[in-house]
Amino acid sequence: MRVYDTRDAPPPPERVQQPLLHSMDFQNADASGPSGGPDITHQTQICEAPGHVKIDQSRLQKWLKIKSGTKKQKLTRSEISQAFSCCFCLIDSFRRNSDEPAAGRPMRVDMKAVRETFEKIHKKEWITRLVDESLQKLITTLLSPAVPEEALEILLILPECHVLHQEDNVLKMIFPLAGAISSLSGPSMNLLRSWWSDLKKPFLQMPIKMFTDAVAFILTSRPELTCWMGHVICVLRHLYQVNKMAASCVPAQMFHIAEIGSVDTIQNVYNWRTWQQNRFLLNVDGKIKVFKTAASIKMEPPLFPRFKVYVRRSHLMEDTFKNLEGAKAEDVKKLLQVEFIGEKDLKAEKWHLFHLISKELTKSESGMFWHNDLKTMIWFTAKVDKIKYFQLGLLCGIAMHNDHIINLPFPLALYKKLLDLRPTLSDLKELDSTLVNSLQDILDYGGDVENDFGLNFVINWDGISVPLVEDGENQMVTNDNCQEFVDAYVDYVFNVSVKDHFEEFERGIYMVCDPDVIDIFEPKELMEFMAGNAAYEWDKLKKNAVYEGVYHAKHKVIIMFWNLFDKMSSSQRKRFLLFVTGSERVPSLGMESIKMKIVPVYMLTEDQLPEALNCHKMLNLPMYRTLGQLEERLLRAIGCADQRPGQEA
Incomplete structure (x- = not known):
């Protein structure tokens, strides 16, 4: 059985050690002062210019009224430059009035005020140009040395600025900013993550959009800069992890970068395994292209470039499984060729085999599966020799490998198991909604479960009566253990009863398909990739x-x-x-x-x-x-x- 990382908590990104710009050194990112806390002795490097310009409403209105080319504009330029090139000037400009104690470092930036200010500034072209120049200087100061904890709030403010969302600034600002964030010390990174998790959805979207747009720009316009993307992806991984736990999480699609889906991007610009390792950036199209790229690599013509399957329509199942008996891994990864015996005039299409065999397999007479009462879903049955499920896994793997749909109506639980995710009670509903309603009634029951239901830890599944626990016949279901009973019921149906058979099916699929590539999909995505969907628009x-x-x-x-x-x-x-x-x-x-x-x-x-x-x-x-x-x-x-x-x- 393969072991996977959990999807809800991807492993933390490793610190990127490659140079960013001007051979910048990030080795001091964890520097700490004598007390062991963040080093704040370099505060003067963050705010070098004398004076302190705070952007209050009166000052902002004064700037906005000034026309370009006037004497007042020249006098105001230094004031604007000072405000936007000084980290602490900006932070102080948007500090929320609060009597909260500093312990725990709650976020004190008024994000609404930040957004309103930048939106007003953006309407004035001459101010925007000056802000652009000033922020370039500010972001450079964030890199040497590490960002002091007192300056961390600037990382919440900057993504709200329009100039950081311009393509021209990817190289000048986004790379250095991503380098500064990815090189934060552990405590500083944790603090920033806690602030990100507290942001409301509209504000959390901004850093996500800023960095995903930067990746898209590199892939489509500046592929020679791809080697610098390590820091950007590192920051996106942090944001993705935070978003999983955020109170106002944004849709996962916000992280998807459609530009990764180009074949050239996957094959040439960036090693496709990089995208496999950062699957949260891939939309379904990109994931499928990664899969096809991996499949095409394995299909590169060997000495015998075809895996030939010969079948008779009258003995379709028998012949198909016979072709898979003793098949070697190197054979099933070749391009499939199908021939229908006795039909010389018919140039057999591969899809024809998968269409016909899926219909034959799902008939009750085939004996291959357990069918639910409505005949809408199938599941494994212990009544079938497990080697048949190995061959079925091979068949499904070959179908995906050759980019064909094989319509076997398995529940979503199958695809969860393939991705090493545990099925739940809601997954059982696909197989038997009446059963799930009954189990839920037990969980929700307000009376005496033991006396009113009279159940013990024994169930009947697939025509077999089985105890869910040792000596289950003598253990009654009570209010205290009803959750244990329901969990054991679900576990038996999806795991215990089919353990050997599912493992053989999984072995068959992964004899053809790379497990690491399958693992980039979410369960529903994998289900629709293998079996298609019924969205007939x-x-x-x-x-x-x-x-x-x-x-x-x-x-x-x-x-x-x-x-x-x-x-x-x-x-x-x-x-x-x-x-x-x-x-x-x-x-x-x-x-x-x-x-x-x-x-x-x-x-x-x-x-x-x-x-x-x-x-x-x-x-x-x-x-x-x-x-x-x-x-x-x-x-x-x-x-x-x-x-x-x-x-x-």
Whole structure:
């Protein structure tokens, strides 16, 4: 069994030791004074200029009234420069009036006042330019030596300034600022993290956006600077960890950097394993591209570049599993090639095997799974030889490795287990909602559980009566131990009863797929990557369609086609989706990721049917003259010839 870090608490980032700018030395980041506390002897380096300029409302209004090019502007420049190049001037300008004792160092910055001030300043171009110049000087002083604890609040103020969100300042300000933060001593970092966790959502978003935008800028515009991103990602990891525990946490998507999803970025600019290790920065598209990059590396043509599978339709399950018997790891990682025996005229598509085998496997007659009462979900059963589940894991791994969906209706609990996360009572609801309601009633019961329910620590699952604890027949469920009973019930269903069988299934998947790459996904993301989803947003299929040749959105044949499609039943549309894409399920990136290409075909015969190239999502649509022709030929092509549009199968 693999061991993973927990997702709710990623390991703390290691301190980055690479040089940042001008060979800056961060070795003094943990320097402390004689008392063992933070070194504050360098306060004068943070605020070198004489005088102290506090930005109060009267001074701010005076600045805002001054016009560019006037004598008053020249006299005011030094005042503004002093205020924004001095760390303690800025902090003092936004100190909240408070009688709270200093013990514990509560955050004293009025973030609302900070935002309002910077928004007003941003409207004055000449002041903004001066602020830009001044803050560059200020940020430089934060690096040498370590940031004194008294100056830490400046790290809350700076992300609110608009100039730090400009691309031109990534190199001049964001890198040095990230270097200063990532090099904080342990106590200082903990203090800053506690302040971040106290920020309201709109203010916590600002440092997150500032640093994620910086990463995106480097990846898209300045790839030669990628080597400097260590500090930026280090800070983002701190923010991500804080956000998990923050009272006003921002959505995890705020950390996603779409630019990481480019293949060139993953393969060339930054080693793809860096993104695997910082999975919280990846959106689903980026995670899938990381997976495909890892898969393509393993698929690089060896001496025999194909893993060939030969099956008969009449013995699909038997032949599929026979092909997997004794398969070697180096074989199953090759590009898959499928051949249907006895069908020489059919060039077998890989998707066809996964579509057919998933339907066969999930039939009750296959005996492969336990089915819930509604026949909507499947789970492992001890009645099946565990080697079959190893082969099933191989099959699922091969499907993902070859970028194909295999629609096996496992609950989310399966994908949690693959990611070493423990399923809960809510996960059991997918298998049996009535059972979960009963268990919840026991937990919520206000009366005498033992006398009113009369339960002991024995359950019946998969046709077998089993004790949940030693001597469970003689241990009654009471008010004191009912939580233990429910936890044991859930643990038995998802873990104890299927331990050997799940481990074989997991072994099969990881014989094909890299565990570290699978681990970048969240459970729901992994489920949709393997099995697709049921978010059938048909309007997006139409919206994203592209046309070739004489076809266009207002062409007569195209209008007839979409009118017919709109009248189709749900089952007919799914059959059409299968016809064009190779799966009845929607890809994990959603319907918008399907860009169907409709290509005109000049009919050679009156009976010519539409054809599809699944790998290119291409529909070759003959130029039918009437709606009747189009309807009859298309329904026949997708296997719904016996249904009229709107009829359910």
